[in-house]
Amino acid sequence: MATLGDVAALAGVSISAVSRVLSNDASARVSPATRERITDAAKSLNYRPNFAGRALRFSRSNVIALIVPDLTNAVFAELMRGVEEGALERGYVVLLARAEDMQPGGEMIDRLLGEGRVDGVLLQVGDHVAQEALDSMLEAPNPTVLVNSVHPGFSGSVTLDDVAAGRLATEHLLGLGHTRIALINGLETTYTAQQRAVGYREALGRASAAAPERITWHGYEPRAGRMSLTELMGDAEPPTAVVVANINSAIGVLGEARVLGIRVPEELSVVAVHDAWTAENTWPPLTTVKMPLYELGRHGVDTLYARLHGEEIADTVVAEPAPELRVRESTAPPAA
Amino acid sequence: MATLGDVAALAGVSISAVSRVLSNDASARVSPATRERITDAAKSLNYRPNFAGRALRFSRSNVIALIVPDLTNAVFAELMRGVEEGALERGYVVLLARAEDMQPGGEMIDRLLGEGRVDGVLLQVGDHVAQEALDSMLEAPNPTVLVNSVHPGFSGSVTLDDVAAGRLATEHLLGLGHTRIALINGLETTYTAQQRAVGYREALGRASAAAPERITWHGYEPRAGRMSLTELMGDAEPPTAVVVANINSAIGVLGEARVLGIRVPEELSVVAVHDAWTAENTWPPLTTVKMPLYELGRHGVDTLYARLHGEEIADTVVAEPAPELRVRESTAPPAA
DNA sequence: TCACTTTGATAAAACGTTTGATCAGACTCA
DNA sequence: TGAGTCTGATCAAACGTTTTATCAAAGTGA
Structure with missing residues (x-):
């Protein structure tokens, strides 16, 4: 020292x-x-x-916070990688925090955002973040960029092309010959879920065959997937294929299918949005739509950097590389 | 401000x-x-x-770094939770970093450890951390505590009772009547793998029936599990049950069993060390040994705190709560 | 009344860094 | 030779905190 x-x-x-x-x-x-x-x-x-000396002198810490709903989620791993590499290049250090720690009355928000510890915040809003908590994070003085989510009246979001993801997954099933295709989606309040539903409907609408719409909105967790599948199989005419809006939810779907004695893909095709190592290790291995999460992370840092340097920033969609279908073994043509 | x-x-x-x-x-x-x-x-x-003012005044940042091999790994999620909660209570903020970023020649080590950014380090050494990188982290001036790992000549480790874990898992299979039980372990160089092997051998040695030892040492990832199973099934007398030293590896084992046409648990029982949400969502749901990872994290913080305050610290084992068997559906008596 | 203590507050230095202002000496040019 | 310029370096202030030392005023006791 x-x-x-x-x-x-x-x-x-x-x-x-x-x-x-x-x-x-x-x-x-x-x-x-x-x-x-x-x-x-x-x-x-x-x-x-010395870090503190510099921070004091410049009133700038060169630290950005990345707040995610769930560290465990494999989907975020790629995002984090992108953020960390982007931050490293720009001379920043990343402080990772869990959204659930960010309670409105709690100490964490003040501690992280109110003491000059971080220059800016990358915020990935989860399904279960209370509106109140979100508000108190957004009203903190720190420049903030929303990642993979939007907020009414807030400008500065970086998102993925979820419409394309929903469309691509649905088109894959249509192409296999399915007509009764359900969407197992996230919570209706979530922006990403809404977008994926748009893509799903677009694809169904374009299909020449009559393909009725059927959507559940229970969330992105395994349990939500299980619940959705049970619900769908109670329908008079249950689907022969499902688009699952999240890979973790899809893992729950596969598990519940076993419980219900439904064979995948023979009796039910499953395609999930987002790719992760888990997809290769389910049975059957999951067909997925890989999204550019790494690039999303990098772009998030770029955007925050711009905002930190006083530039006006607009909402952007990271569309490169485009969502890509990864066909594995959970999808097949419908039984004759 | x-x-x-x-x-x-x-x-x-x-x-x-x-x-x-x-x-x-x-x-x-x-x-x-x-x-x-x-x-x-x-x-x-x-x-x-103001954070910087205080840090400068006290030459202390009230930040501790937690360095883990892989953020995605669900096993670490509990550990992180323990660390964060312990840190919060003691007035510290946690800076999470990935071990792979800590390259010996790279900038990250200096940036994180050399600028007074963090007061201390909690280091979970992964299988694939180069000895060189580990050395340069341990020789940094920051007080360090090793979590879930040990290093020759380094005092200040907090570990789990991996011997008990290995024993417990093996005893479960013995109790079901299995005699040909293999251990699908981590890398032979890893302390945790060695300990789990000790527990496995202890259990086998105690068993009255002649139960031969069979161990693979390919690592803790899904791929390692797949490779191990293929190898074991090539034996003249393949096992009827396996202890898998890690849950992620066990997921690979399940996948490979499907590929090989081996039914679990009818033809092969599988029990894994570490519990995570994934265990409930495999097919069949995995029988696991739940380890006190949350407590490990908290204890790690306590130990680091003691070291930061000049106390002499010794290596400790977190044995409370004791490893606990969670029987699900991947284990059964051997076929007659 | 004088010496002394207590009370309630402030001045100033220090932590490590950066940077505008200053300065002594050497050089340049008319 | 004297005025001005250039060179190579230092001084000092500032960022926000904490804390030791200081100080003025008021109170206490003989």
Whole structure:
């Protein structure tokens, strides 16, 4: 923990000289000889600028917070990777926090956002974040960018092309010959769920065959998937295929199908939105739509960076690379 | 972003007075009247002490880093929860980092550990962390506590009772009547894998029936599980049951069993170490040994806290609550 | 009344960094 | 030679906190 003073003492110069040299101040006038003494001294003491000193001086911490609903969720892993790599390149450190810790009255919001710890916030809103908590996060003074979600009256969202995802998954099933296709969706209040429903309807509408619409809105967790499947199978004419709006929910669907004695894909085709390592390890392996989550993370950082530097930012959709169908073994033509 | 100065100005007192009152300085002599003026002013300005100012003053950031091999891994989710809650109670904020970012030559180590950003480090060493990277993390000046792992010559580890876990899982299978029980383990270099093997052997040794030992050491990932099962099924006398040292690996085992046409649990019983939400959503649902990962996290924070306050700390094992068998549907008596 | 203590408050330094202002000495040019 | 410019470096202030030392006024006891 050597300081500028230590380096200066060793090199026999003033603190300012050291600071100028080590921060590559272009306007600094310092002779080659002293410059070398300084860099040598810094190296031998293994000098690193003190974080708190800088933060105080600049009133900027070079830390951004990434708040996600659930760290466990494999879907977020790619997002986090994108955020971390983008942040690293721009000189930021990422402070990861769980949304459930962000209680409106709780200490976490103040601690994280109110003490100047973080310069900005990337916020991925989960299904189960209370409106109140969201409000108190958005009204905090920290520049914020919403990732994978939108909020009425809030500008600065980065989202995926969920319409395309819903459409692509549905078209895959239509292409296999299915006509009774249900959508097992997230909560109706969620923006991503609404968008995926739009895509689903678009695909159904385009289909020449009469394909009735059937949607459940129970959420993105395994349990929600189980509940939805049970509900759908109680229909007079149950679906022969389902689009599941989330891979975790789809895992629940597969489990419940076993319980109900429904064979996948022979009796029921399942395609899920989002790809993760889990998809290869279910039985049967899940057909999915891979979304550019890594790029979403990177773009989120870029957008936050722009906002931190005073630029006006608009809502954007990360459409590159486009959602991509990964056909595995959970989808097949309907039984004759 | 009100400062002490702002509050002082509003209350018409000095900065020192404000600091004393707001930090509950017991030795402070200040009249009730001014005390009230100060607290009122602070409240109306929504004052929060600036993080950087404090960090500079105390040369302490009140941040601890938690470095884990893989954020996606559901096994770590409980650990993280324990760490975060423990940290919160002790007034610390958790900075989560991925071990793979900690490259020896890379910038991340310096950035995180060398700039005074974090007071201490909780380090969960993964299978695939290079020895070199581990060394450079341990030689950093930050007080460090190893979680769920040990390192030769390093004192300050908090681990689980992996021997008991291995024993418990094996005894469950023995109790069902199995005699050909294999252990699908982690890498041989890993401490946890070695411990689980010890427990496995203990259980086999105690069994009256002749139960030969059979172990694979391919790692904790799904792919390792798949590889191990294929290998075991090539044996002259393949096992009728397997202890899988990790739940993620066990998911791979289940998948590979489907591919090989082996029915679980009729032809092969599977029990895994560690419980997670995924266990309930495999087919069949996985019998597991639940380990006290939450408590491990909390204890890790406690230990680090002690080390930060200059106390000598020894290696400890978190044995409470004890590993607990969760019988689901992946285990059954051997076929007659 | 004088010496002394108590009360209630403030001044100032320090943590480590950056940067505008300053300064001494050497050089340039008329 | 004297005025001005350039060079190479240092001084000092500021960011927001905490805390030791200081201080004025009021109270206490003989």
